[in-house]
Amino acid sequence: MMLLQGVPIHPEQGSTIAKDVDALHFFLTGITLFFTALIFAIILYFAVKYRRRSEAEQPTATKTFLSLELAWTLVPTLLCAIVFTWSSSLYFRNSRPPRASLEVFVIGKQWMWHLQHPEGPREINALHVPVGVPVKLTMTSEDVIHDFYVPAFRIKKDVLPGRYSSIWFQATKVGSYHFFCAQYCGAEHSMMIGWVEVMTPTDYEAWLAGGTKGESMAQSGERLFTQFGCATCHVPENTGKCPSLVGLFGKPVKLRDGRTLIADEAYIRQAIVQPNSMPLPGYAPVMPSFQGQINEEQVLQLIAYIKSLASQEKTQGK
């Protein structure tokens, strides 16, 4: 037991949800210990009390009590119902990011994490965030399935190729916290780890300003928009050849097959990578696919640019 002195009872509680998850964890631990101890104790007691005293011993049969069967069916059922309700409501509460979240984009690739802040700073295997502010991570993978896991925040989500997943947290304490890849991804899976650096808001602003050497994500996206030739068709004035992208983000879009999709990150990514999978009414399917020519980081920058066009429209409308 001396050995265990350096081992904490629970991992660092670094986010708003950590204490709630731990409370449920300890409740479940209590149930586990109680029933394990109960079963061990009963077995031990019976094993000693009713030990075979002579080889000729012939115990009499015990009748099965229906009431006992019902009791040990209903008690576990009730306990399960309690844990399920508690756990699910906590999970629901934790699954939706607050509206005013800071956004950071995460790309997993064998075997490192690329992160980019909308203001422009890019990081590898590190994530700087301010304390006390909800942060939403929008994540995708360049190759296989990864998983972004911050034990101290009790959050984890798979990072999948070909789609966006998101996760959020609000750090409660300044400090450094490990993040891990928690989905086996190949040779250097165990080295795909980094640190979340939680800073005071002033330190964070200073860090952000120091890191913003070049352009913001939207500015990078604007540059790519020209570089990839998007700008030749998708001009702000609707020419009839291509749909305008101004004000597109977040709006419903009706496809030729009748489906209506919301123009979110996944929609725009799909429209860039496999435009033919989502033909629009009134437009010829002339857009080339950019699959294999554009990386996930560039896609995210283009999305940031298209998003910025949406807010431009809002400002113009005022």
Place this chain on the structure above:
Amino acid sequence: MSTTAADIPASSRVHYLNVNYGIKSWLLTTDHKRIALLYLASITLMFFVGGAFAVLMRIHLISPQGTLVQPETYNKLFTMHGVIMIFFFLIPSIPAVLGNFLVPMMIGARDLAFPRINLLSWYLYIIGAAISMYAILAGGVDTGWTFYTPYSTTYSNTYVIPTILGAFVAGFSSILTGLNFIVTIHKMRAPGLTWFRMPLFLWAMYATSIIMILGTPVVAITLSLVAIERVLHVGIFDPALGGDPLLFQHLFWFYSHPAVYIMILPGMGVVSEVITCFSRKRIFGYTFVAFSSLAIAVLGFLVWGHHMFVTGQSIYAGLIFSVLSFMVAIPSAIKVFNWTATLYKGSISYSAPMLYAFGFIGLFTMGGLTGLFLASLATDVHLNGTYFIVAHFHYIMVGGAVMAYLGGIHFWWPKITGRLYPDTWARFAALVIFIGFNLTFFPQFMLGYLGMPRRYAVYPDEFQVLNVMSSAGASILGVGYLIPLIYLIWSMRYGPVASANPWGAKGLEWETPSPPPTENFEETPRVTRGAYAYAGEEDAHD
């Protein structure tokens, strides 16, 4: 007792072991008892090969930087440990060895319904194992036993195809075994052996067989799809080819979660036989225990999504999979309570099989209860993919299934071989295994909760103390597994000769000599009462 041959010593009597000799008489046998022994030898070999990989892993993990191998090699070690232990040891273990030996004997039949298909099952198993062994010797495979896409289809440069081909072929072995058991139990029961007079081991085999024939084809299809994408580049799972990476996980877990019950249900059957015999009591709540096996088999097919709570699966799907997963806990709890209640006012003997059964109940209880943490959404988010999972499923599969397997081997060993093993050594080994197991895997619950991800070849320093403890426990566990290997082999030649029924157990298999004659029974037995008629009572169950 309907036999008279039981009193003639085995040496001067013809039985299934000495009826003929020579390698051909074994490799071409259709006797279910000999096939059981063929399986016993093959899965024991696989167990120690898989165990050797585990030993290397635990040595490697003593230091945070890893002491033994490169990460690439470590990844191959845990993959091959998983593949071998699951597909070539745990899944066949109790059904193919004890089930093969006992299903016909317990129902009073001469053999399984399809003896030749039974032999074919073993050959398929051997072919599958040989192909997977080839994959290991050729250079190994590093995808994890779960073969997650697109890593397995596009990115891994290792021997994925031979490995999945091996698992694919071995799958047909278990489909055929399941089919054989179902037909045998339906059609070949001795006169008077009604469904509710059957020993619970048969109920467990029946439930297991249903899972084998319904679930295994799905994993066969899934593994074929992996091969098709890997070789022909048809886009099924890899998004770069237009596939869906999560589709694989749905298909894979649709089989692989029920497969957990292929491993544990037979163990539950063994424990029901052992507990009753060594407390000389009828099982408490026979019908509840029997139907809980079927309930587990059915519910087991509806919970695969709990492996995917953090994949981005819809939260509503998560909710449904969570509630269904909690429901599996209930029949499992019913079994544990009924086994415990069976001991009440019994005549309890501490023979080796009983110690294994006690160990099973305790460790299965812990394994089952820690499953609640993972059925519960909010806690699973933190624990999924960590050592908590590793600890949880080892409590079920090693603490549960392997303990029960060893308990069953010790229980029926006198019947199988006609010899007794040294009971003191056997009890000592059971204790060593129990202690070694807990020292190995309990620290892993703590590691997982503290956040250490599984499948890490190197790890941050803060996790070292618990890893060293786990490795120390593993060395005890390893020794524990070697002891029975030694004295059981010794006993085959030098053990005292066993009587037909050395434990005073009930059940048809104990009413014929040890070892049994090839035809099992001199004449077809008639059954007039329910299983477990200890306590001298008649017609126990209605």
